[in-house]
Amino acid sequence: MSGFAARVIGIIVLEMPVALVSGGNRGIGLEVCRQLGRLGYTVLLGARDPDKGEEAAGALRGKGLDVTALRLDITSEGDIARLGELARVDTLVNNAAIAPDRAHPDTSALHVPTELVRLGFEVNTLGPYRICQQIVPIMQRQGYGRIVNVSTGMAQLAEMNGHSPGYRLSKTALNALTRILADELRGTNILANSVDPGWVKTDMGGPSAPLSTEEGAETIVWLATLPDGGPTGGFFKKKKQISW
Numbered sequence: 001m002s003g004f005a006a007r008v009i010g011i012i013v014l015e016m017p018v019a020l021v022s023g024g025n026r027g028i029g030l031e032v033c034r035q036l037g038r039l040g041y042t043v044l045l046g047a048r049d050p051d052k053g054e055e056a057a058g059a060l061r062g063k064g065l066d067v068t069a070l071r072l073d074i075t076s077e078g079d080i081a082r083l084g085e086l087a088r089v090d091t092l093v094n095n096a097a098i099a100p101d102r103a104h105p106d107t108s109a110l111h112v113p114t115e116l117v118r119l120g121f122e123v124n125t126l127g128p129y130r131i132c133q134q135i136v137p138i139m140q141r142q143g144y145g146r147i148v149n150v151s152t153g154m155a156q157l158a159e160m161n162g163h164s165p166g167y168r169l170s171k172t173a174l175n176a177l178t179r180i181l182a183d184e185l186r187g188t189n190i191l192a193n194s195v196d197p198g199w200v201k202t203d204m205g206g207p208s209a210p211l212s213t214e215e216g217a218e219t220i221v222w223l224a225t226l227p228d229g230g231p232t233g234g235f236f237k238k239k240k241q242i243s244w
């Protein structure tokens with residue numbers, strides 16, 4: 001799999017940077033794909049449903065962006081294993097997630113069944129964890145990488161409230177993964193950060209959310225394109241560091 005575009009100008013070959021975005025077919029992920037595409041990235045738009053992925057990627061290609069759909073169910077061992085074959089990945093946005101507690105009528109921690117909490121960990125924590133195990137070695141070979149774990153204010157221990165334990169616990173663990181990776185990768189020019197996009201109008205955020213997907217994607221794209229020497233191991237909202 002080539003995984004990157006090469007633009008030939010005379011005898012100079014400029015390789016475009018490659019970004020992989022999970023859950024890129026709708027919501028914040030789709031907007032991240034659009035914004036990275038506009039910045040000149042070759043975007044691999046991950047989607048668990050290949051038809052939805054192709055539809056979203058085709059629409060962005062129609063706007064002149066270099067976007068390719070990639071079948072990626074972040075709970076699928078086969079889909080994850082294939083990521084290791086990618087030739088190049090400069091930026092990884094772990095965006096795909098679920099709100100598992102919503103499958104239960106009572107979102108109190110006293111009542112949400114542990115099966116739903118386990119499902120939250122499977123998708124929201126172990127999905128990104130497995131993807132990183134495939135993609136970080138590629139970044140290490142390149143000597144460059146930017147990893148953005150899309151988290152939530154609901155995972156902030158400093159502000160932790162009740163309800164939605166499956167979502168909160170899985171995203172707090174995702175934040176811990178950010179810290180672990182940032183520490184292990186220090187000095188390698190691979191930067192790993194978490195982000196709270198804010199409350200965004202999507203299927204997950206609902207129609208009452210105050211932020212557009214454009215606004216929600218802004219800090220994610222900023223972290224995805226940090227310059228060398230930029231921050232690592234942090235949690236950001238509106239391009240400012242926030243407490244864990």
Ligand SMILES: NC(=O)c1ccc[n+]([C@@H]2O[C@H](COP(=O)([O-])OP(=O)(O)OC[C@H]3O[C@@H](n4cnc5c(N)ncnc54)[C@H](OP(=O)(O)O)[C@@H]3O)[C@@H](O)[C@H]2O)c1
Pocket residue numbers: 022023024025026027028029047048049052072073074075094095096097098123150151152153196197198199200201202203204205206209
């Ligand atoms: N919206 C908010 O207010 C808000 C606030 C804080 C944090 N966030 C975070 O922002 C990120 C994006 O949220 P969103 O609002 O855009 O959510 P969304 O509209 O519900 O979209 C979720 C995306 O994740 C994908 N997905 C779910 N399970 C998957 C799996 N097993 N494998 C691959 N893809 C999977 C979905 O694919 P399908 O289309 O196939 O279902 C969809 O593309 C999430 O990490 C969320 O936790 C959102």
